[in-house]
Amino acid sequence: MAPITEVEGRRLALSNLDKVLYPATGFTKGEVLHYYATVADVLLPHLRDRPLSFLRYPDGPDGQVFFVKNVPPGTPAWVRTAEVPRSEGPARMVVVQDLPSLMWAANQVTEFHTPQWLIDAPGEADRLVFDLDPGPPATVVDCCRVALWLRERLAEDGVEAYAKTSGSKGLHLLAAVRGASSEDTSRYAKQLAMEAEQAMPRLVLHRMTRSLRPGKVFVDWSQNAARKTTAAPYTLRARPEPTVSAPVTWEEIEECRAPERLVFRAPDIAPRVQDHGDLLAPLLDPRHAAELP
Template structure:
């Protein structure tokens, strides 16, 4: 029988709690749900008012993994949804606004991905993002060097950057910006990626071409486009271990000396939140929003 629980007055059926969804450590779906319940205070503000894309892995990352952007069949009527313009036509997407909705979505076993804009202004970005993706043999160590350069370059334009692990191989740099057409933030991000390649030619590539990427860090500026999404802070990733896209301090970035230095798993997050709070909280404060030059 599927357990029924109540979350903030909503009745939820939480299924297959003993199923292993991260096989390298035997991490179960029940543990996944517990993780999201205990990090919700930090996670929910970063999902608020942003339409979600789900990367689902209901039977683990080595089985079927698929993106879901439209509202899934059987979504409860109390889960907030929004009609969002897309190139192929308007789509109805999920917007997670509360703990009950978060736990319903987590029960689907998913990564959470968000755009850089909110549902009330789908063409206006309020975040700037760079996805730093290392091409082997480069690792997160090289990503950290690039991140420090980008932080300083953004600061020269009056924009304060924050960083988190991707939960996979690399890093994400994020900054709050005053609402700006997504086209403009994309252009600005590309400009800085090109500058980074010129300044660090042995370390950085700004083009996605696979043949250019071995041993370098691809500075992916394209995720600023209105149609693109980025893994949300605190989301678990569809990997064999329960790795998390984890906010990190600039001191941790500067001190990064090994490929494993910035790998965080679900059990690591509670003590980190207790020690640091939400390191990305400034992204939620309009007072921290920079203005593109």
């Protein structure tokens, strides 16, 4: 029987705490839960008021990996849910607002993925995102070059960009925006991705065409669509090791000369937060939100 734990007055059954989820490092489910509890103060603000998609990997990244968008069976009544419009009809999704809900969701063994809009304004973008995905032999070092170009280009339009690792191979660039629909941000992001390709044709690709991707950085602008989601800041990823989608400084991007310099695992994050705080905190401040041209 799973042990019962009380979190801020909510009773949770946390199961299989000794189960190894990341065989390469021996990282257990108990350590996954400890990680999420440790980073809750910086993670929760980036999840709050956003409908969540869960990428579940209950037997580790080598087992079955699957997306869950609708509210899972057995979800406690105290976990907030919300109805979300979809082209195929409305759906009810989980909204993680507090530590008990976070720990309940983490017990499902999941990556957290969020859209670029809040639950009270579906399709009204409050974030702009670029997913920089390197096609081997390109690496995150090449993504850094592209990120720096995009940062300067965004600055020309008065948009301030912030960066995090994807937790996989690449980088995510994020910016706070206001007064734009998801269609507006998608159109703007596509335009900048095309400009980046024109400026760096040997390095950048704005189309997903697989045959063109080796050795180039795909600037994925499509995650700005209202129906799309992106890995949330601080989420663990279903990778061979417990890597994290970790906020990084622009200095780290400028100085990156080897891919391993921008790989961060669960044990790395608490010290980084202690040193830097939440590097993406400006995304949560309306004063940093820009209007797109």
